[in-house]
Amino acid sequence: MENTATTDRKSAERAARQKLILQGALAVFKEKGLEGAKIDEIARVSGFGKATLYYYFTSKEEIFNALLLHGWLSLWRELEETAVGGDSPKRTFISMLKKIAETVNTDRPLYEFLFQAPKAFTHEENQKAEWKAYQNRLYKVLMELIEQGIAEREFPQMEPRLILKAMGGLFHGLVFWGSDRDSITENEIEEMLGNLLG
Amino acid sequence: MENTATTDRKSAERAARQKLILQGALAVFKEKGLEGAKIDEIARVSGFGKATLYYYFTSKEEIFNALLLHGWLSLWRELEETAVGGDSPKRTFISMLKKIAETVNTDRPLYEFLFQAPKAFTHEENQKAEWKAYQNRLYKVLMELIEQGIAEREFPQMEPRLILKAMGGLFHGLVFWGSDRDSITENEIEEMLGNLLG
DNA sequence: CTATTATTCGACCGTTCGTTCGAATAATCG
């Protein structure tokens, strides 16, 4: 078993199976919630035996981390262009939140997981997880936009961290509260943010 | 054991011990988070044997429900006067959120539990819990204020449910995100809400 | 083909945790 082509195919199949497992994990999470997502059921939904999951991932935590990393990476890729658009801070800021909302609506289960899991993981040791780098990067960009916006008098003259908390909370409320049915439109987000930012 | 005075004292002592247990539960929750709060540790922190907890409560869930009921009741009592103050919808609405923030700051562990637990309990069967009546009552009052405010042109002409989600999210972000240290002031809340509501 | 390696999987293991048991102690009553 030394053939290069074979090895390539194998690793592709391995990646494909990992993806199937992650899809199953996401489906179970959506159905049962964070704590209700058991390895046995993820295996069942994914169509693998339980032990097979451990052939592809070393632990349940690794499955969740892989999911979070994939989510933050996808989100970040979507945002990268918007972040360096060269527009005014306020317009860039609003564009980013709109883009996030748009991305969220392309895969709600994934992004609900993405924005819910970190709170649940707060009380665990999980600090060095790879996905956190991307989360921090996003917060940093938003924070800088707010600081610029304040300096340029586009935003209210308030503590930047306060504005970030307000915006983050407002966004989270609009996008994630309530049933799936009444999902938010980009226009509504823009209107709300416009009001709040003056 | 039929003496009336004795029976009264007994039931008072029973209530006092229940309160001690609830305090312990809250302390453990604050320290370890929702899922990290184990019965063994609640017993240890409360100063009772584990089995004694089950002499005063029938289950862990009942302990949490009692805590939630107490929290929502306290919050509701604080708000009752404000809700019927007879002021304009906008002023009443802002007063209520300010009052909530003020109340939250009198007992952060309790109210963090209050506002965090419902989300974690979403995926459990727990629907008929007594405390939910008070939660719904609060939401209903806020919703009515928003509808009045819209009708009287004090609020933006938007879907009321959207405004509630935005306000709720913003409030939650301001009050509960970040470390305990940078707790929000009532003035900051008023300023934010004033901006958003126009 | 045989030998070797990769993959799959249900049964099983060890731990954790909510809950209960049964005995021991304290309080109350007549």
Place this chain on the structure above:
DNA sequence: CGATTATTCGAACGAACGGTCGAATAATAG
């Protein structure tokens, strides 16, 4: 004082669950 009832508690139970084992099967190599 017994006798009865209320209270306390650690030990033990049993279910749930993440993770592992070892055997079975499939894929590949020579």
